[in-house]
Amino acid sequence: MKKLFLAVALAAFLPAVCEAATLEFPSDEPIASITIPDSWGPKETASGIDATSDDSAVYLSIDVADDKSSDKVIEDVFAFLDKNGVKIDESSQKESDGELNGMPVKNLDWDGTDKEGSVNIGLSILSPGAGKLLLVTYWGSKGTQEKHQSELIEMISTLKPAG
Incomplete structure (x- = not known):
């Protein structure tokens, strides 16, 4: 995940996301927005949004x-995983610490496993x-997540405060 945020700077050199919409969330009182390709099936959840790559390699x-509510939401993230x-x-x-579109960022990254094998897990x-x-x-599967790196960089580079 650290590499992902560090690589956001490269997003300016990548082609535009095709067939994607900018989502403001939560819809009733937007806090932030992000652009996610339609092929990732983005949807609003009870506490935000989620999306999965079309091959299920990345969530x-x-x-x-x-x-x-932050402690509860973090508990829910780990319970979901x-x-x-x-x-x-x-x-x-x-x-690691950084900044994205004027927002301070704290990144936590781990290795792990799921039913398919080795994975990377990140919480920012x-x-x-x-x-x-x-x-x-x-949450990304090692060996198949790499092909989505440019899409991820582009998506994350669009994450910003609403307004």
């Missing part, structure tokens, strides 16, 4: 939280405004 979700058979290797944790915490958080969850 991406962005959940909205505030100071009071566990429910889907994702096992995190805690000893592989890497942390961004702050689009005072008291608001975006929790970006990434």
